[in-house]
Amino acid sequence: MLAWYYKKIKQEDKIVKKILAIAILIGLAGINTLPVNAINSENPDKKVKQSVFKKRQKKDSNQYKFDYINYEWWKDFNDEYLTGYIEKAILNNHDLRASSFMTQEYYQGMKMQFSQELPQVGGNFSPAYVKLPGTTQSDWAFAVPMYAYYEIDLFLKNHDKTKSARKSWEASLQDERAAHISIASAVGTTYINIIKFDKLIQLQEEIVSMRTELFDLEKLRYEEGISSSLDLSQSEKGLIYAQNDLIELKKVHHKLLTQFAVLIGESPENIDTIQRKDIDEISYLREIPSEISTEVITNRPDYKKSEIMVQKAGFDVKVARKDLLPSIIIGGMGIFNATDLAHLFTTKNMLSAIGGGIQPTLFTGGRKMANLKLKKASYERILENYYQTNLTAIQEVNDSLFVLKSDDERYEQLVKQYQLESESFNMNVDRFNEGILSKYDLLRYRESLLTIEKQLEQYKTDRIVSFIGLYKATGSQI
DSSP states (O other): OHHHHHHHHHHHHHHHHHHHHHHHHHHHHHOOOOOOOOOOOOOSOTTSOOOHHHHHTSTTOOHHHHHHTTHHHHHTTOOHHHHHHHHHHHHHOHHHHHHHHHHHHHHHHHHHHHGGGSOEEEEOOEEEEEEOTTOSOEEEEEEEEEEEEEEEOTTOHHHHHHHHHHHHHHHHHHHHHHHHHHHHHHHHHHHHHHHHHHHHHHHHHHHHHHHHHHHHHHHHHHHTTSSOHHHHHHHHHHHHHHHHHHHHHHHHHHHHHHHHHHHTTOOGGGGGGOOOOOGGGOOOOSOOOSOOOHHHHTTSHHHHHHHHHHHHHHHHHHHHHHTTSOEEEEEEEEEEEESSGGGSSSGGGEEEEEEEEEEOOOOOTTHHHHHHHHHHHHHHHHHHHHHHHHHHHHHHHHHHHHHHHHHHHHHHHHHHHHHHHHHHHHHHHHHHHTTSSOHHHHHHHHHHHHHHHHHHHHHHHHHHHHHHHHHHHTTTOO
């Protein structure tokens, strides 16, 4: 009797295990969210250069950022403050940091897509306390279900998706490069404009002081009956205009300082700590190029990005075309099931199944064909953008070079004019010392010289800013 009862219990245990195993397998068939362990591997496309992102993962490695901006070019200004601020902006500017994180997002997206080329494996551990109906016997049961799934990439659809994702990442690298060049150009341009306004404010203050003195002299002349009330009024208006110009210069100067602080990652409250050279100490050591090589144009970030996007669009068309083909899938399920942990992983306690199939798409309402046509249209649009980017790049480089040459020529002409005016003013100083010229007239000549000097400083900085514009137009490869 005891043997029969023991045998019955064993049979019930087997029934319990089978019921539990079948229930878990059925549950696995309907579950889409399982723990997935995808192999972490590099993209198999060997034609693409070694991953730039892997190089960046090295600790404290920011050299690629300085390669983006051609850091050596900025050293030719021979201004340690400028190069220091360029370096600070490259490392601290929040927009640049955001662009770097965006690049990482695209890189991880590419790795996620690559995981679709690999088998997906999941598993679980399911303990349960089981009691059959109509019995008083209850016991623990333990199950370890396993799940594997793999889509055979016979037509390389997933592989082309990975290539497309990689092109998105490569395009983001060009966006990051363009952002660094843009910020470096903005820092350089803003710095030059700040020191220009330093000088313009200094000259304008001298003009205000001179016009104040002229107004005082005009009042004396009016009191003595030498000049009219109209002359006095004109002199006073000249003084007010000069004072207003000084206020405007200081306003723009303050705005430039706060913009500059933000560019280098500083608080606008720290503008008083921004050190800089005098404009008279600034000069660029390189010669103006007579022409720009076509190779430089093809290295511009926007040009390279548009080229990459054409390649990506080509992969997207391939994917859309292959999406019309059936998917080939193999999968397997297995479960270890026992009432005690000691005998869990044994062959007699395992149920398993493996299978596969072809999944053709019979009817989608024209969605897949419409998607193929959409991708083809996108390819044509992106190709036209590529052609337009090519023309725009040539235009911008040619315009920048022409503007630079024009500003340089204009500056040289004004230097000659300023030299002539300086000689004329020195002769008038001699005439004043000899008593031939009045102080009032001498101040007028001095004001005229200061006005030309302001133009000279403007043209000088315009030439430097135009050089920076050419640097930006050539993608820092000048």
